Every structure is written in C-alpha cells, then in structure tokens.
Amino acid sequence: MTRPSTMPKGRSLLPTIDIESVGFDAGAHLLVKLALGRVAVGEVLRVRSQGEGWEGPLAAWCRSQGHAVDFDAAAGHIEARVTRGAVQAGRWRAAAVTGAIDPRADNAVLPQAEARWGLAARGATVEAGSPAFAFRLSRKDEVWADSAATLYAEAAAAQWNADTAIDWNTAFALPDEVEDAVVQVMTYMVENENAALVVPARFLGQLHPHFREVQALLAIQVADEARHIDVFTRRIALKGRQPGLSTAGGQTSLKTLVDEPDFSVAQFLLAVLGEGTFVSLLNFLNQHAPDPVTRQIARLAARDEARHVAFGMAHLGQSIAREPALLSRLGNAVEARYEHLAGTSGLNEEVFDALILLAAGGTRPADIAAGYGRVQGLLQDMARGREARLAKLGFKGEAAHRLASLHTRNFM
Structure with a gap:
C-alpha cells in the first residue's frame, strides 16, 4: 500500500510505499515493483518497512532488477530510497525486443527473426541467455x-x-x-x-x-x-x-x-x-x-x-x-x-x-x-x-x- 509522505518540513517529498511487515519472500517485492511502475526511470521511490531484516533482500532484488538503492536512518528509522533503473537494466540488460504485436505497425514483422527469440510472442522482450531455436524459415x-x-x-x-x-x-x-x-x-x-x-x-x-x-x-x-x-x-x-x-x-x-x-x-x-x-x-x-x-x-x-x-x-x-x-x-x-x-x-x-x-x-x-x-x-x-x-x-x-x-x- 502507498501512504502519503510524513517527512519533516523542508525535506523533498518523494513517492513512498510502506510494505509493513510483509517479507520479500512473501510478496513484498511485488509491492515495490508495482510502486516503481508508477514512477519514471531515474526517479526515486521511498520504501519503508515495519519488519526486521528486510534491507538485505530489498538490496538484492534491486540489483537483480537494475535499480539503485541506498538506506537512510537519519529520521530515527531505516528507510530505503530506490532509484528506478532503465527498462532493460538488471536481468533485462541485452534483452531482445521482437518487433511489435500490432501487425499494422511499421516494425511489427521484422525482416529477420533471430534464433534466440525462440517461441516468444512477437513484441515480447526476450531475456538474454534464452535458448536458440533452429527454425530454418526465419526470413x-x-x-x-x-x-x-x-x-x-x-x-x-x-x-x-x-x-x-x-x-x-x-x-x-x-x-x-x-x-x-x-x-x-x-x-x-x-x-x-x-x-x-x-x-x-x-x-x-x-x-x-x-x-x-x-x-x-x-x-x-x-x-x-x-x-x-x-x-x-x-x-x-x-x-x-x-x-x-x-x-x-x-x-x-x-x-x-x-x-x-x-x-x-x-x-x-x-x-x-x-x-x-x-x-x-x-x-x-x-x-x-x-x-x-x-x-x-x-x-x-x-x-x-x-x-x-x-x-x-x-x-x-x-x-x-x-x-x-x-x-x-x-x-x-x-x-x-x-x-x-x-x-x-x-x-x-x-x-x-x-x-x-x-x-x-x-x-x-x-x-x-x-x-x-x-x-x-x-x-x-x-x-x-x-x-x-x-x-x-x-x-x-x-x-x-x-x-x-x-x-x-x-x-x-
């Protein structure tokens, strides 16, 4: 859930989410992910928690997704500041974009289909390291x-x-x-x-x-x-x-x-x-x-x-x-x-x-x-x-x- 910021007067207001006591192994990553989806690339999301030991799992998740994170305890409690990374950062770095789903779009059907796109839907983003499929008719x-x-x-x-x-x-x-x-x-x-x-x-x-x-x-x-x-x-x-x-x-x-x-x-x-x-x-x-x-x-x-x-x-x-x-x-x-x-x-x-x-x-x-x-x-x-x-x-x-x-x- 997202709550209004309660930062002291004079500090910049940032979008804030409180994951309460939800653990990262129990869905808290999804709460952060959804909140990040509402901010632009390069902007900061403040994350708070009422649980224990949440900082390490949050930091690890951010690294895997390509987001930067730092922690601040100046307000008397620990809060995280997550800077949203680029769309193809983290695990999606070097991912392949396979055209567009709308066949009317100029880039919908590409001249050459790559083997590493495999069975992905046209228009999907395919993670690097996906297996190559040997489709002979690929042009x-x-x-x-x-x-x-x-x-x-x-x-x-x-x-x-x-x-x-x-x-x-x-x-x-x-x-x-x-x-x-x-x-x-x-x-x-x-x-x-x-x-x-x-x-x-x-x-x-x-x-x-x-x-x-x-x-x-x-x-x-x-x-x-x-x-x-x-x-x-x-x-x-x-x-x-x-x-x-x-x-x-x-x-x-x-x-x-x-x-x-x-x-x-x-x-x-x-x-x-x-x-x-x-x-x-x-x-x-x-x-x-x-x-x-x-x-x-x-x-x-x-x-x-x-x-x-x-x-x-x-x-x-x-x-x-x-x-x-x-x-x-x-x-x-x-x-x-x-x-x-x-x-x-x-x-x-x-x-x-x-x-x-x-x-x-x-x-x-x-x-x-x-x-x-x-x-x-x-x-x-x-x-x-x-x-x-x-x-x-x-x-x-x-x-x-x-x-x-x-x-x-x-x-x-």
Whole structure:
C-alpha cells in the first residue's frame, strides 16, 4: 500500500510505499515493483518497512532488477530510497525486443527473426541467455504474404463441421459401376490431399513463430486437408465399399511435392499449380457427381482449396515483385518435375474412366461419348486456369502456355 509522505518540513517529498511487515519472500517485492511502475526511470521511490531484516533482500532484488538503492536512518528509522533503473537494466540488460504485436505497425514483422527469440510472442522482450531455436524459415522474404492475416480470418470463419455440413443420411442408391466410380475418385482424392496436408505441415515445423500470421494460415490449411481426407474417406465407406486403386505413377508425382525443400517452390507447385487444378476438378465433381453427398463434399472442399491457392498466389506475387529472378527458378522447377515424371503413367486410368462415367450420367454409347467430351473440357479448363495463374505471376505469353502444359498429368 502507498501512504502519503510524513517527512519533516523542508525535506523533498518523494513517492513512498510502506510494505509493513510483509517479507520479500512473501510478496513484498511485488509491492515495490508495482510502486516503481508508477514512477519514471531515474526517479526515486521511498520504501519503508515495519519488519526486521528486510534491507538485505530489498538490496538484492534491486540489483537483480537494475535499480539503485541506498538506506537512510537519519529520521530515527531505516528507510530505503530506490532509484528506478532503465527498462532493460538488471536481468533485462541485452534483452531482445521482437518487433511489435500490432501487425499494422511499421516494425511489427521484422525482416529477420533471430534464433534466440525462440517461441516468444512477437513484441515480447526476450531475456538474454534464452535458448536458440533452429527454425530454418526465419526470413520474412522467404514466407511472407501481406494477406496472410486476412486469409486466416476468412478461413477461421469458414470452417465447417463434417458431421453437420454434409447430409450423410440422404437416401440414394447408385448402380454398382457408378458407386465404384465415386469410390475410385474419392480414393484418388485422399492420396492427393494427404500430400496437400504433409507439405504445409512439414514447413510449419520449420517456420519461425515471429511470422505468426503465416504460421496460423498454414495450420488451418493442414486442418482443412485433414477434414477433406476425413470426408472423402467417409464417402468411400458410405455404401460399404473399400478404397480403390493407387498407382505408382500417382505416388511418384506426389512424392516430388513432399520432397521439395524450398518453401516458395513448394507453394508454386502445390498451391498455384496443383491445388489450383484441383479447384477445377472439385467444381467438376460438384456439377457432375451422381449423388447429393458427393456434390456437397466437392463444393465445400473447393471453397477451402481456393483459399490455399490465394495464399500461394499472394506469397509468390510479393516474392517475384521483390526478386524477379524467382520466375526463372519456378519455371525451372516445373520443367525439372516434368522430366522427372516423364517415364511415369500419369493419371490413374481408373480415375480417368471414373470421371468419364460420372460425367456421362449413363452407360449408353451416347452418354459415354458425352462424358468423355466433358472430361476433355475439364482438362482444357484446368490448363486455362493454370495458364491464367502463371500469367498473373508474370510469365509471359508462350512461357505461361508451355509451363501450364508441362504440369503433371496426375493433376496435383
């Protein structure tokens, strides 16, 4: 508690606190600390006590906190005069300040996150001697997008519950060959979404928490993919089926994504090309799926995937504006991946046939011919979408067209 000064007339009035008989091992340090918080750096706080042996613990505490202290017994009793030290004195000398908590502040997100900041909140003051954490992605220009916070807020608001957003109890019955086609497509979707989960999850563990907006966005993307895997798997089992076929070519294609060590290149291959293409596929399924459950799943998953593409485009757009040479590196990554996969079978033939059957809506020759035409239209739509995104990033004319055509036949 703070009491008015009772110093004799003529002596300067100082802020005064009486800690009464509270010991420093029982909370008196907190009383002094709070009182010092109400005086400016360099000003003096008078401390009195009615206890015994309090001077030594007070002096030791002041030294640890960077405050000066002297004792005066001239008034017939001992009192301490504590001069408040600088904010980063004592144990906080050489502490690190880690930016600002407000992302709108100019110094909020710093260009380089230091290893010794560790897991501290951005804007916190980190005591010297804190352990260093080996976060590989520690530069803002490696990972940042100005829209990350907005995209995270949109993603958080748009989360959906698989139990309630999809009417699993809707009654429908499909011919066996059509149900088998749905199961094969869902099996294919699961393995691709496994890749789309693993890639951001791997980078998430390498990302310095200073870039918390990107960290949060990657985390919610992982949650999106986990939910997609769940609903695709539940659709497979809805009518008692087991999963369909997975090809070596498809697995090889996805392994190139999982193995890519560069964050920007991985975002390019996965989000801009792969997930962008998958948005077209999911919209196609929403239009042509033979049952309402599959249509609901496709519609909801497409909405999530579009946000993933938006982050990839935003990150790469800013990165290319800062480093135009990145375009060449991205183009080389597409060509290298194409060459690596040249000997593989590409899209699972069973998946291609399943898409034709779903788009056909029947098994008459005319139906199958129409379904085949619709799938060809899907492939063209995918290619146009990739080319448009490449052009938006800065690839010119024929380069955008050629790179779009080199994208893996496995879609992702």
